[in-house]
Amino acid sequence: MRMTALYVRNLFVRSSGEKMILKNVSLELYSGERVLLLGPNGSGKSSLIQTIMGNPKYEVVSGEIYLNSERITDLPTEDRVSRGLGVIFQMSPVIRGISLRDLLVKVSKRSGVSLEDVRAVADELNATHLLDRSLNQGFSGGEMKKAELLLLFAQNPKIALIDEIDSGVDVDSLNSVGKVFQRLFSDENRTLLIVTHTGHIARYVGVNTAYVMINGRIVCKGDPKRILETIFKEGFNKCLECVGVGDEAR
Amino acid sequence: MGMKLDEALVRARRALDKPAEFGPDLNVSEFAVVTGGNELALSRGRDRLSLVGVDLSDENRAGSYYQVDESVVGISAKMPGLTVLPFEHAIEEGIIENYVWELVPPDLDKYTALNAIYGRRGYVVVAERKRKIREPVQACLFMSSPGGIQVPHNVIIAEEGSELSVYTGCTIMPEVVGLHVGVTEIYVKHGAKVNFVMIHAWNEDAHVRPRTAVLVEEGGTYVEHYINMAPVASLQARPRVTLAGREAKAHLSSVIVAKGRSLMDFGGLIRLEGEETRGEIVSRVIAKDFARTTSRLRLEANGIGCRGHTECNGLMLSKRAQILTIPELLSSVSDAELTHEAAVGKLKEEEIYYLTARGIKRKEAISMLVRGFMNVRIEGLPSKLRRQIDLAIAMAAAGL
Numbered sequence: 001m002r003m004t005a006l007y008v009r010n011l012f013v014r015s016s017g018e019k020m021i022l023k024n025v026s027l028e029l030y031s032g033e034r035v036l037l038l039g040p041n042g043s044g045k046s047s048l049i050q051t052i053m054g055n056p057k058y059e060v061v062s063g064e065i066y067l068n069s070e071r072i073t074d075l076p077t078e079d080r081v082s083r084g085l086g087v088i089f090q091m092s093p094v095i096r097g098i099s100l101r102d103l104l105v106k107v108s109k110r111s112g113v114s115l116e117d118v119r120a121v122a123d124e125l126n127a128t129h130l131l132d133r134s135l136n137q138g139f140s141g142g143e144m145k146k147a148e149l150l151l152l153f154a155q156n157p158k159i160a161l162i163d164e165i166d167s168g169v170d171v172d173s174l175n176s177v178g179k180v181f182q183r184l185f186s187d188e189n190r191t192l193l194i195v196t197h198t199g200h201i202a203r204y205v206g207v208n209t210a211y212v213m214i215n216g217r218i219v220c221k222g223d224p225k226r227i228l229e230t231i232f233k234e235g236f237n238k239c240l241e242c243v244g245v246g247d248e249a250r
Numbered sequence: 251m252g253m254k255l256d257e258a259l260v261r262a263r264r265a266l267d268k269p270a271e272f273g274p275d276l277n278v279s280e281f282a283v284v285t286g287g288n289e290l291a292l293s294r295g296r297d298r299l300s301l302v303g304v305d306l307s308d309e310n311r312a313g314s315y316y317q318v319d320e321s322v323v324g325i326s327a328k329m330p331g332l333t334v335l336p337f338e339h340a341i342e343e344g345i346i347e348n349y350v351w352e353l354v355p356p357d358l359d360k361y362t363a364l365n366a367i368y369g370r371r372g373y374v375v376v377a378e379r380k381r382k383i384r385e386p387v388q389a390c391l392f393m394s395s396p397g398g399i400q401v402p403h404n405v406i407i408a409e410e411g412s413e414l415s416v417y418t419g420c421t422i423m424p425e426v427v428g429l430h431v432g433v434t435e436i437y438v439k440h441g442a443k444v445n446f447v448m449i450h451a452w453n454e455d456a457h458v459r460p461r462t463a464v465l466v467e468e469g470g471t472y473v474e475h476y477i478n479m480a481p482v483a484s485l486q487a488r489p490r491v492t493l494a495g496r497e498a499k500a501h502l503s504s505v506i507v508a509k510g511r512s513l514m515d516f517g518g519l520i521r522l523e524g525e526e527t528r529g530e531i532v533s534r535v536i537a538k539d540f541a542r543t544t545s546r547l548r549l550e551a552n553g554i555g556c557r558g559h560t561e562c563n564g565l566m567l568s569k570r571a572q573i574l575t576i577p578e579l580l581s582s583v584s585d586a587e588l589t590h591e592a593a594v595g596k597l598k599e600e601e602i603y604y605l606t607a608r609g610i611k612r613k614e615a616i617s618m619l620v621r622g623f624m625n626v627r628i629e630g631l632p633s634k635l636r637r638q639i640d641l642a643i644a645m646a647a648a649g650l
Contacts, residue, residue: 053607056599081609089607093600097622106618107608134622151608 003031004069005159005191006052011063013051020061021047023216029159034185034192034205036224039213040236045195046090048213049161052193053087054080067159086157088148090164090195094136100147101131108154118154121184125150125176141168142177149177153184159191166200178204199228212239254347258356262366265357272546273486273515276457278360281429283368284319284398291318291394295423301480301645302419302449303638304390310634312385312415315373317402318392322371331381331412337372337403346374346405353435353463353492361431361459365401369433372402377412377442386415386447386635393422393430393456404434408442408470415445415635420452421480427455434462438470440495445473447635449642451480454510458485468495468524474502475628475639479646481510481541488517488546493527493553503532503626507646508541508571517546517576522556522586529558532626537564537571538650548578551586558587564594565623567650621647 006029013022022044029035039045051058052065054077065073072080104118122128127146136144145165152160169177182204185192194201202224210224212231220227220239230238269275292299292306295318299306308314308326313334316324327334333345340346356366373389393400408414422428430452438444444464452458466472472491491500502518520529531547549558564573579588597619605615624643628636 055603055607057603076612077603077606078609078611081607087607089604093598093604095601095604095619095622097625098618102618103605103608106610110609155609 004066005029005031005033006193007066008048008052009064009066011051011065012061013047014059014061015047016057021216022051025063025216025218027211027218029191029193031191032188033209034207035194036199036202036207036210037193037195037213038197038199038210038227038231041197043213044216045213046163049087049163049193049195052161053077053085081157084158085161086152086155086159087161088152088163088165092136092144092148094134096134096137098135099132100135100150103135104131104150104154107151111154111156113154113156118150121153121180122150124180142170142173145169145177146173149180153180158189160185160193162192162194162201164195164197166196166198174200181205199232202228212236214240254350255341258351258366261355261357262363265363266360268357268359268363270359270361270459270486272488272544273459274484274513276429276484278364278429281399282397284395285321288318288321289323292316292323292392295392295394295421298421298423298451299390299392299419301451302421303417303642304388304419308388310385311388312383313375313387315387315389316392317371317390317400319395319398319400320371329383329385331378332383332387333374333376334387335374337374337405338370340374340405345376349405349407349435349437350403353465354433354461358461362433362461364399365403365431365433365461368399369401369403372404372432374405375414375416376407377409377414379409380411382413383415384632386417386632389416389418391418391420391430391432393426393428396426397428399429399431402432404432406434406436406444406446408438408444410440411442412439413443415632416447417635417638418448420448420450422452422456424453425455426453428457430456430458430460432460434460436462436464436472438464438466438472440467441469443471445631445635447475447639448477450478452482452485454481455483457483458487460487462487462489464489464491464500466491466493466495466498466500468498470495470498472500473628473631475626475631476504476516477639477642477646478514478516479507479642479649481512482514484513486515488519490519490521491529492521492523493529494523496524497526498524499528501530501628503628504534505624505626505643505646506533506535506543507650508535508543509538510541511539512541514541515544515546517548519548519550520558521550522553522558525554525556527553527556531560533562533575534624534626535564535573536567536620536623536650537573538567540570542572544574544576546576546578547590549580549588551581551583551588554583554585556583556586560590562590562592563623565620566594566596567620617647617650620650
């Protein structure tokens with residue numbers, strides 16, 4: 001029997017007391033499943049990731065989030081992380097005075113990932129020169145993604161939410177990021193929710209399912225290959241037109 | 251020499267009622283000179299001294315100077331080419347004739363006047379020409395008697411091409427009322443380099459008015475780092491650096507942790523007189539409880555092609571504290587480049603959240619961010635001094 005790793009049910013979310021940005025969103029990820037979340041800019045993909053993480057900027061108006069059958073809707077972020085959730089931010093803040101190394105040491109101490117392994121990955125990502133710099137200060141878009149990936153590696157989460165790791169990265173960097181990503185997630189027990197609007201990163205990991213989100217709603221779920229082909233050929237509007245392109249309309 | 255000190259005395263007597271330009275005015279007659287400080291007092295204050303990084307074992311030090319109240323209780327110089335003397339001896343030997351009351355006027359205000367009239371102690375550190383002294387010289391100024399004034403007069407001279415680091419730890423026994431007015435005159439000669447680190451931990455009844463002035467000649471470099479980590483009744487200081495020679499450089503940074511009802515008015519002034527000189531002042535202030543702080547950072551450009559930058563950041567950890575930053579840029583030449591950036595605020599929720607999303611508990615994330623805020627990157631500082639600063643900052647962060 002397949003176990004559900006992450007279950008989002010009928011989620012309505014408001015951002016900082018403003019308008020509703022997620023409307024009746026439901027999705028289910030089985031343990032070890034790799035799921036793509038596609039959608040145009042501003043459709044609510046990052047908001048969903050942040051809501052699952054417990055970002056206080058996002059207010060859950062109704063609906064539930066379950067992690068391995070445990071309701072986590074009201075848990076503080078750090079407690080969600082301690083239960084196995086991890087995230088790669090699309091935009092991570094500049095934190096002056098805390099070096100990437102400081103943070104990696106802290107995170108890996110908690111997870112038990114060896115610092116030698118972290119260092120090897122930093123080397124592979126060509127990112128060792130970033131280690132002693134304040135986190136994200138003066139980092140290029142690609143360097144920020146590398147720092148995020150290193151931190152996720154050090155964290156070793158069971159369920160990883162990956163937000164646009166393939167945007168703002170040059171071709172060479174994408175290749176090294178992709179390879180590390182591939183190796184890191186070769187473990188079949190790890191569950192992935194990958195947000196992308198280019199689909200590039202999907203080439204490095206096999207994906208089982210894709211969801212399409214438009215205007216804060218999940219409009220489609222189905223075979224990732226077919227959905228990606230349709231989107232690349234006809235754009236996201238096709239998804240609105242043809243809600244039945246996948247196996248199950250929502 | 252006698253003439254010069256006599257003249258300083260005359261000028262000082264006329265200035266005994268002259269308030270300082272900044273900071274609350276004190277009635278200096280409430281304090282008295284206390285001698286009789288001894289090694290026993292030093293050893294009783296061991297905990298306080300370790301707070302400001304003073305290591306009584308003297309290990310890894312090129313030399314040292316210990317003053318308790320107005321008594322010199324220890325002095326050493328362990329490296330060739332290094333001289334460490336009590337102020338009085340240096341006067342007697344005539345080696346600082348051209349350096350005393352040259353950069354700090356004795357009649358600047360009532361505090362320098364007090365120092366000129368009553369000050370007989372203090373350290374004189376001289377690095378011989380081209381001598382690079384890697385270990386720091388440690389100076390410890392400790393106040394142990396109630397109601398006392400401590401008025402050391404310090405002179406640091408880095409001769410041409412030399413390198414010197416001086417580490418000063420200043421502290422006071424808890425609940426001792428006192429007034430500290432250290433006058434420090436620092437000379438960085440042609441191509442020389444001086445690192446000057448001051449770590450202060452006073453108490454809620456102490457008043458502190460250090461007066462520091464620095465002269466940097468052509469190609470010389472002066473790096474100063476000031477950390478104040480404990481409450482104080484009042485503190486006012488603005489070290490003044492003159493970059494007189496071509497391509498002289500100065501970097502002043504300070505980390506002020508203001509707690510309780512502390513009044514802290516600290517800053518820095520760099521005069522960029524020489525051509526192509528470079529000056530930078532970086533200030534980090536954390537205000538908690540009812541503390542009130544003022545940061546006065548000023549750059550004055552007179553040299554062709556000079557460049558300067560000030561950076562002043564304040565972190566509010568209480569609704570009742572107050573942070574005032576006053577950056578000033580004055581240019582008298584058309585091709586100087588002066589910039590400043592300043593920001594005062596509380597910790598950013600976005601940053602706290604980001605760290606919690608890495609699995610760090612909220613409370614720990616906050617303390618990491620506060621600690622990170624205090625981290626000031628200083629290029630080229632010897633690793634031992636760097637470690638000492640890191641330690642002081644960690645202790646200051648732990649006390650918040």
